[in-house]
Amino acid sequence: MAAGLVISAPASGVGKTTLTLALARAWRNSGLRVQCFKSGPDYIDPAFHAAATGRASVNVDSWAMDRGTISHLVSRGTDADVVLAEGSMGLFDGVAARGVSGTGATADIAEMLDWPVLLVIDPSGQAQTAAAIAAGLRDYRPGVRLAGVVLNRVASPRHEALVRRALLDAGIAVFGALPRHAEISLPKRHLGLVQAEEQAEIGKLIDEAARFVAEHVDLDAVLRSAANWSPQPAASHVNVTPPGQRIALARDAAFSFVYPHMLEAWRAAGAEISTFSPLADEGPDPGADVCWLPGGYPELQAGKIAANARFRSGLRAFAETRPVHGECGGYMVLGSALTDADGISHEMTGLLGLETSFAKRRMHLGYRLAELAAPMPGHQAGARLRGHEFHYSTILAQPDTPLAVVHDATGAVIAETGSRRGQATGTFFHLIAEDR
Known part of the structure; x- marks a missing residue:
């Protein structure tokens, strides 16, 4: 039985991909089998996931796909020890009109799979307000469960202490706090990250991210927060016809x-x-x-x-x-x-x-x-x-x-x-x- 977890944030650009890659590589380095997915239509991140885990990653999308298709795609994590779904944009961000099985929001996938959400919070320019944001995300939608928070880009030990205390007072677990670390920033281009296959040093970059995150985040506590998961019976195919033989x-x-x-x-x-x-x-x-x-x-x-x-x-x-x-x-x-x-x-x-x-x-x-x-x-x-x-x-x-x-x-x-x-x-x- 695998442990399932969704990694999300209040907004884009907070560090979801870096944390996902770091956790995946750190757990893989410890001997666990890790499977990643990408919630939403991003076609760049899955290649980074594959580089971190050694296993192909695919997209799951509630606006374009039905539940059977999503379940079929996620079932590739059956033999994994840890399954991570990286979100897109903010946790509840989707389109106004519902699609096939949802609005395309990461929260749809979290609720559909019944996996708790690990929030990445960047408290730059904030202190206690970061806890108010996390509490609002926790309480916004019944059926979406919050596992806890990893803080990213904290300015100082004093800053971290203020945010931690506010989160703990709100009943929200803090699994770790990452100080600013430019060496693990992934280069970007106008459509998102520069592709994994274009970066010769991608393996070293992910290894450094894994080392850095393992130093500042309680990996065992994060793993314990994940949901025990085994896939449900699902469609045996994806609704896509090949263009030719x-x-x-x-x-x-x-x-x-x-x-x-x-x-x-x-x-x-x-x-x-x-x-x-x-x-x-x-x-x-x-x-x-x-x-x-x-x-x-x-x-x-x-x-x-x-x-x-x-x-x-x-x-x-x-x-x-x-x-x-x-x-x-x-x-x-x-x-x-x-x-x-x-x-x-x-x-x-x-x-x-x-x-x-x-x-x-x-x-x-x-x-x-x-x-x-x-x-x-x-x-x-x-x-x-x-x-x-x-x-x-x-x-x-x-x-x-x-x-x-x-x-x-x-x-x-x-x-x-x-x-x-x-x-x-x-x-x-x-x-x-x-x-x-």
């Missing part, structure tokens, strides 16, 4: 935003996946049935992508007879031009007429529900797809036939409809699940 998947530093559960679902359905690197000037496997370009950071590599003639010609030749689909960054590369942050326009593959600019930055963020007006790989017209959009690029032109009618989580129609031209399709949202 043999899938050529772009995979490198510019095309890396793929939800792990998607690839697992494709393989579980019998699909074969071959990877290729556009940055290495490789084209898709000519023996594949379909080509899939995921999101990533093509705006940082636009010049190189534009110069890689073998990739571009190989993709164009593939698209003459077989479907090609792009998500977000992949969609941008399927377009005709991408303007980088310096205002330089780079010619892309031209399979679609989309023109985008990273020089004109504006954040696009949120859940998406799309009803397909035309088929795309793996899905027929009329299919309802749930996904998430997160990018800073601006559309300069989107002249092709719209792929879908796309709504945000409130039901409002949005302009990012996706496109279709010949065998090529693309969307700005990353697919998570299909309504069935």
Whole structure:
């Protein structure tokens, strides 16, 4: 039987990921088997979890997934000693309108799995008020249980003592307090953390975080606070249809935003996946049935992508007879031009007429529900797809036939409809699940 725990906070940027990685590595180093999950649609953190635990991590999302799918995904922790679900944003932060099984809030997952919440509190600029915030989170929603608190970035022993006393007076356990420690800060980029595979020293960084946290946090007390958990009977699959039998998947530093559960679902359905690197000037496997370009950071590599003639010609030749689909960054590369942050326009593959600019930055963020007006790989017209959009690029032109009618989580129609031209399709949202 595993011990289950959710790691959350009052807000983003407080230290959830660092604490999750540190706890996971510290317990792994002590001989425990640790399984991590990510609550919400973040596609970067699971790779860090895998680096810390040696086990693949997947996303669980109450807005896009039903309870059976979430239970199925979480059941991979059956053979673990400790199971950690890292939250996103603040504990109760989700969208206004309920999705498939919730609003996307971390609290939905905590209540659904009946796991207590370990809060990370940054009391910078506060003292006793930090206890009021923790008490408010504890009492806000019946069914969500608080295990206790780890303080992060405390300024001094006196500061720690003031906050600890207030928390203990409120009946909230304090498992430890971390002083400021710049050496374990994870580097960030405009879409979040710099990816795990881009950081050669990631193992050392996680080891240092584990050592630091073990020095300041009572790991045994945290483990005792976790819930005894054994998975309930669940659906035997994830609601995702593979786009083809043999899938050529772009995979490198510019095309890396793929939800792990998607690839697992494709393989579980019998699909074969071959990877290729556009940055290495490789084209898709000519023996594949379909080509899939995921999101990533093509705006940082636009010049190189534009110069890689073998990739571009190989993709164009593939698209003459077989479907090609792009998500977000992949969609941008399927377009005709991408303007980088310096205002330089780079010619892309031209399979679609989309023109985008990273020089004109504006954040696009949120859940998406799309009803397909035309088929795309793996899905027929009329299919309802749930996904998430997160990018800073601006559309300069989107002249092709719209792929879908796309709504945000409130039901409002949005302009990012996706496109279709010949065998090529693309969307700005990353697919998570299909309504069935």
